[in-house]
Amino acid sequence: MDEPVLLREVEARFAVTAASTPGWASPHPEREPLEEEYSRVSDPARWRIEGARALAWTLALTGLGLASREEVGPSGVAASTRGAWRVVPRAAGALSVLVVGTRSDDGLLVDVELHAGEPPVVVLGLDCHCDACDSGSADVLETQDDAWLEVVSGALVHLEAPGRVLTTSRGGWSESWSPGAAGPERGASRLADHEDRDADLAAVRRGGAPDPRWRRVVHGAPWG
Known part of the structure; x- marks a missing residue:
């Protein structure tokens, strides 16, 4: 697998999927979070960027011919508000990735989780979206990229x-x-x-x- 080619394809797809989800800087780069920030989510909609990144990865992998996408019905997720799809690799012996998240009004997911294998192992768990834990969108994207690469590279x-x-x-x-x-x-x-x-x-x-x-x-x- 040519990882630089894959990551360039992810970025190209993300430029489209994230058109309505701009990134943001850390709200407290040079100070400790305030106590009240732990119970506050100032902009819930911004976290749709998680879903935009997951969709970009899916489109990149399928577009490069490395995988196919399968929809997962309501019975395959924990709640009716959750949506999911499975990214199935074409390589023999590779692990599939189950993408799960809460559906937003425009179809992008928030509270994204990634699972690998069957029964599934969590490779990306739920992220806290409170203002105190928010370190900026760059960290969100890097964390998700690392999770995808663990599975796609065979490192997991x-x-x-x-x-x-x-x-x-x-x-x-x-x-x-x-x-x-x-x-x-x-x-x-x-x-x-x-x-x-x-x-x-x-x-x-x-x-x-x-x-x-x-x-x-x-x-x-x-x-x-």
């Missing part, structure tokens, strides 16, 4: 054991586990200290198998 590795989750990306890894769990989860706690974590991840990326205590492995091939 998600491992699960009882009481234990390890997720890696192009920029590092994150983990959560339950050290006080009983029964089978005790093995997961020991796994959290497993010195061969990097070997497990490398094995998955090579198409092999990690430590058998990992009960679920989510990883896909690059999209192109």
Whole structure:
């Protein structure tokens, strides 16, 4: 996959999809947020830029012949106000991306989430839109771009054991586990200290198998 070509296509599509959603600078670049900003959303409509970016990615991937788009019906999302579609890669062994968001009046989504694989793994969760957490549209776009690239590049590795989750990306890894769990989860706690974590991840990326205590492995091939 030629990543610069893909990103240029995303930007070209975004120039169209974001025509009604201009970007904005951080509202507090040189100070700490004020207490009242944590309970205030000054301009809810501006967050449609999330949906404009998700649509631009979808159009770029389908336009370059790397994927197709499938609509997801109401039964496939949590609430009637939520809309969704699935971006399905053409490359064998690659993970699809489920785009979910709340529909706005003009059809763009807000509160965008991205999920990969089946059952889905969250690669981009809900963002807080309060004024205090707002750091400007550039950060919003970069965060979503990174999530798409994790899946499209084949970098995402998600491992699960009882009481234990390890997720890696192009920029590092994150983990959560339950050290006080009983029964089978005790093995997961020991796994959290497993010195061969990097070997497990490398094995998955090579198409092999990690430590058998990992009960679920989510990883896909690059999209192109």
